[in-house]
Amino acid sequence: MARKVYLDSAATTYVSSEVMAEMLPCFNAIYGNSNSVHSYGRDALAIVDRARDRVAHAINAEKSNEIYFTSGGTEADNWAIRGLAHANKDKGKHIITSVIEHHAVLDACKMLEEEGYEVTYVPVDKTGLVNIAEIIHAIRKDTTLISIMAVNNEVGTIQNVKAIAKIAHEYGIIFHTDAVQALGAVKLDVRDMEIDAMTISGHKIYGPKGAGCLYVKNGIKIDNLIIGGSQERGKRGGTLNVPAIAGFGKAVEVAVRDMSINQQKIKAEREYFLKNLKDKIPYVQVNGHPFQKVNGIANISFEMVDKESLLMLLDMEGIAVSTGSACTSNAVEESYVLKAMGIESEFANSAIRFSFGKNISKSDIDYVIETLSKVVERLRSISALTKAGRK
């Protein structure tokens, strides 16, 4: 294999050297238990405190103690949905979310339904945007929580989080957002956007895997996630993973610090990619919102091509892309996100997600376009033969 190009940054990223440098001393030099009362413990606690301050500052939280470290986005989403619903059940047992949320939210909602809660899954339009009127329409007296993701991981559509949060608060409803794909791609300010709870993950932003957090605004009631320890204000017990937390804190800080420069670069590369793609390959369709979307994600349908075969052939040429979420890597299945957007099967079954990282180069893109046009042409000629043969 001559060349390798990674275009799956929405699935995960490598750990940047800046982040790794922050983590390394925590494996041996500073190995204390951050809960211990001696100097070893205090040194570890200082690292954890710094990480917490960095995250709080990056999202403009009022207090650092509003940041609760978790094992990543899935845990934070699970906890937000179940923990907020349970803690506020006296007020009601109805929740509103969207059909295109990550499974970490959707499956937590399913679990609540089994416990007797009711969940309204609001639809999205053809661009992947949640209709705010639909949310207002779904609000009831017993609605306690609205959870809408900030950026969708398959198509990159950016939701109107601030407007939705405002509406939630007009009705006294708690608002949570899964911002895993948003951090470092769009500006996130929990106070300006009136967010009560927000999920972030480390490994999508050049931090370590298995590290993330849930922001919970002070005053918002949430049930404890893990008992048996006083860590994280008693809400999520267990000895803290100091290296992961140190890396996560640094990754968040750097993602926000470098956001505009990274986004400028990724935007240029993405435009170069799309222009060349449309020039060289006929019958392609870009899925998602035409402009209200993140630069890093391009979801593209290749008419008359089977996505599975395309993925495999690209992999053989060293190009790593995906069909959508890594969590439904049973890629033969139709994407529930594209389906919800009303994308016809023909297009949904030929859709590939290209997600660009911060160090993608023009020559990488040239190689991808060249390979794509070859592979797509080959697959289309086979598909034409098959169709002709069937007649």
Ligand SMILES: *Cc1c(COP(=O)(O)O)cnc(C)c1O
């Ligand atoms: C990746 C992702 C998650 C899950 O985060 P992990 O840290 O991998 O558990 C949740 N939501 C969205 C939108 C994601 O892209």
